[in-house]
Amino acid sequence: MSTLGFALLSLLTRGPATGYQLTRRMQNPIGHFWTANHSQIYPELARLSELGHVTATEGAGPGPRAKKTYSLTARGREALADWLPKPAAFQPRNEVALKAYAAACAADRSRMAELYEQVAADAAAALAAFGEEESTMVEHGWDDISHPKFGNYAVLQLGIGSQRNLHAWATWLASQLRQ
């Protein structure tokens, strides 16, 4: 079982969905911390189905193929419960940080400053969007641990913190590069 498999099981705790819907559902809010394309999701759902972690109910689709709605099975829930408390692997891939390593010895420092000013601007935009999402979530009571969508709120909180940190750092780095 790959991490993607568990990601899909996690998404299915929010209710049954088609592969297409899971592709959308993954974008917000966990898309800030995990992504997958439909080309990766469809074969993985087939594997989960073979393992008995999900079941599919077929119906008429809009295109040439049948539409399959997947649901979590008891076995799937068990597999997820087993995986969740295990220590998580950390696989860092952050190009923005990587570029900072060589930024100061770059030929054109002012262009590097522009890059980090853009990073800061993007972070500010993300924070504005997150702030609105947060308000909506609080209104709906998702900030309560007993609400089934508390996880969405928790992930958003990490996103807010990460973007705030990124904003401060990129602003600092850009100002250093402007000197």
Place this chain on the structure above:
Amino acid sequence: MSTLGFALLSLLTRGPATGYQLTRRMQNPIGHFWTANHSQIYPELARLSELGHVTATEGAGPGPRAKKTYSLTARGREALADWLPKPAAFQPRNEVALKAYAAACAADRSRMAELYEQVAADAAAALAAFGEEESTMVEHGWDDISHPKFGNYAVLQLGIGSQRNLHAWATWLASQLRQ
């Protein structure tokens, strides 16, 4: 050219090195944001060499094969300078965040709390180590933008911010899960 190729060019701005040394050099500080094994690094160095971005000087090695010391060429420096200011791709892979999405609906919340308490403890340990590294860097003047190792300092700063954010978030999440 893959991101790894540019990562290796970035590492070589600190001076010539063997594949083995690059494997070590990558661990600190950029290992917090980008990693690669030697099995990935050796073939990539061969590719960079074919492209003329690096040159290798061979010498007697400790094992059965010759030891190759790689240096950045003018073309390599150009390729790096070209890549650096371009907007960076963001490929998120964060299992800790992913697990939070399903944490609240997990069967055993107190085990999930333990997971995030451990995350917080690890972050605290990382922060302690980073603090010492930061002091050493400041003593050596790496916090000055004109120092060739300013990039190491900049990456460490992002690391400190990230761990601080992770610590605060994991502590909060654990306390929520304990309720």
Place this chain on the structure above:
DNA sequence: ATTTTCATGTAATCTGTTACATGATTAC
């Protein structure tokens, strides 16, 4: 009329991890 959304799949390619394979020197 054209684009977007819904909906599912496969193929080719690229990237990354784990395991296999060798062997000298240095530290404990």
Place this chain on the structure above:
DNA sequence: GTAATCATGTAACAGATTACATGAAAAT
């Protein structure tokens, strides 16, 4: 003597991206 460090490679596998392929319904 045993383990760690230095040093370089390949092979097999797993994971992820991009491109190819089809087609209805709804929105612009």
